[in-house]
Amino acid sequence: MTVFRTAASVLLGWLIASSAPSFTGLRATGDTAAATAETPAEREQRMRWWREARFGMFIHWGLYAVPAGEYQGKREKEIGEWIMSWANIPRVEYEKFAPRFNPTAFDATEWVRIAKAAGMKYIVITSKHHDGFSMFDSAVTDYDVVDATPYKKDVMKALSAEAKRQGLKFCFYYSIMDWHHPSQTADSASKHPTAGDRKTKIDPARKAEYVTYMKAQLQELVTAYDPEVLWFDGEWVDWWTESDGKELYAYVRRLKPSLIVNNRVGKGRKGMDGLSKDDQQYAGDFGTPEQQIPASGLKNVDWETCMTMNDTWGFKSYDENWKSSETLVRQLVDAASKGGNYLLNVGPTAEGRIPGPSVERLAAVGRWMQVNGEAIYGTTASPFAAPLAWGRATSKPGMLYLHVFDWPANGELKVPAFGRTVKAATLLANRGAQVAVSTAPDGVRLALPSSPPDPIATVVALQLQ
Ligand code: FHN
Numbered sequence: 001m002t003v004f005r006t007a008a009s010v011l012l013g014w015l016i017a018s019s020a021p022s023f024t025g026l027r028a029t030g031d032t033a034a035a036t037a038e039t040p041a042e043r044e045q046r047m048r049w050w051r052e053a054r055f056g057m058f059i060h061w062g063l064y065a066v067p068a069g070e071y072q073g074k075r076e077k078e079i080g081e082w083i084m085s086w087a088n089i090p091r092v093e094y095e096k097f098a099p100r101f102n103p104t105a106f107d108a109t110e111w112v113r114i115a116k117a118a119g120m121k122y123i124v125i126t127s128k129h130h131d132g133f134s135m136f137d138s139a140v141t142d143y144d145v146v147d148a149t150p151y152k153k154d155v156m157k158a159l160s161a162e163a164k165r166q167g168l169k170f171c172f173y174y175s176i177m178d179w180h181h182p183s184q185t186a187d188s189a190s191k192h193p194t195a196g197d198r199k200t201k202i203d204p205a206r207k208a209e210y211v212t213y214m215k216a217q218l219q220e221l222v223t224a225y226d227p228e229v230l231w232f233d234g235e236w237v238d239w240w241t242e243s244d245g246k247e248l249y250a251y252v253r254r255l256k257p258s259l260i261v262n263n264r265v266g267k268g269r270k271g272m273d274g275l276s277k278d279d280q281q282y283a284g285d286f287g288t289p290e291q292q293i294p295a296s297g298l299k300n301v302d303w304e305t306c307m308t309m310n311d312t313w314g315f316k317s318y319d320e321n322w323k324s325s326e327t328l329v330r331q332l333v334d335a336a337s338k339g340g341n342y343l344l345n346v347g348p349t350a351e352g353r354i355p356g357p358s359v360e361r362l363a364a365v366g367r368w369m370q371v372n373g374e375a376i377y378g379t380t381a382s383p384f385a386a387p388l389a390w391g392r393a394t395s396k397p398g399m400l401y402l403h404v405f406d407w408p409a410n411g412e413l414k415v416p417a418f419g420r421t422v423k424a425a426t427l428l429a430n431r432g433a434q435v436a437v438s439t440a441p442d443g444v445r446l447a448l449p450s451s452p453p454d455p456i457a458t459v460v461a462l463q464l465q
Pocket of ligand 1: 290306
């Protein structure tokens, strides 16, 4: 029997305490459509900051940072935050990590500074991952960072305030699948019934209790920390349906109408490709490709690729398979050139530090964004139908930005025709110097310096007629 209360009694207390309008919302599922009805102009207004931001920080932080990928001497190639599953750890055993979670080195100012210096405009952090541990002060469970750890402080209070202070948007990740909630058990027979698992089964008699528990927590998250995005996950469990997703979407939008919600609130997602199926209108405002960037641009589709910097989301002490800062910059450019956002992950330690290799790479991305940010923020997808051999392109009204990855040996860049006339060209890395432009039958030619100012990606800014 677990020692932490996520008991119905706590919930009943919450239901009575909060029989505010939102409870009304709960009852009136009928008006899901009404709650989410908005004109295209209103949607444009709601999505604008997110579309212009293009680059955010994903933070996977929780009890799984304590074992850091190792359990009883066993290490695995699997992602760190899934240790309760791949190490088949029963709930009562996993709970023993809580007394060992004491992030005394946690510094919200430093975390937000690192994200901001990298050029990131928003932060999405795990309020509750699949392990069911709440990284915020929740009134409906004791299994949270304030009640269950020696740290006893609400890290989300500090982080949301600091993000606001430094001008970044603050957002939450929330898992629908919950390996800790008593309504759920492991799906596969090979697992201990209270261990983590690819999927959980839910006791049908307790599903409503769990959904009410989630709504209680989501109301706490929205009212106490004022997030701008809710990033759901763990929706693949069989007991979660599209209508559950639509209802939850309406519920959170009623709590805060300007909220943006990803497509993992419902069942629309097509696997890791992350985009929504098109056989019906699925709940959610944007697609979520994971560890991949779509092959080509997606017209009028809002999407955001989430990506690890090594091979895990949650901290693993021995995962040193770090992507280079060149790869990270080029992935950011690639996503923007296809009209998408890039959500780059860090997995802090149990002490509360962002790993050094992550900090170094984010600083390198930040140096590139210092020079080239205008070719990312507020841009839209490339006008070129076919991929460019030497790099990528991003657009703005009256401007086209060419991101050159492979510098032409002879300094002559061949730009295919794209239906507009180039008035002038310059390098963002050397704005004073004009780049000579000449027209050719199949497009334009740009006379570039013999070597690239930045081998990772040099941006040529084209002013259009
Ligand atoms: O299972 C999770 C995983 O732990 C991680 O949170 C990623 C991030 O997008 N999402 C799920 C896998 O699709």
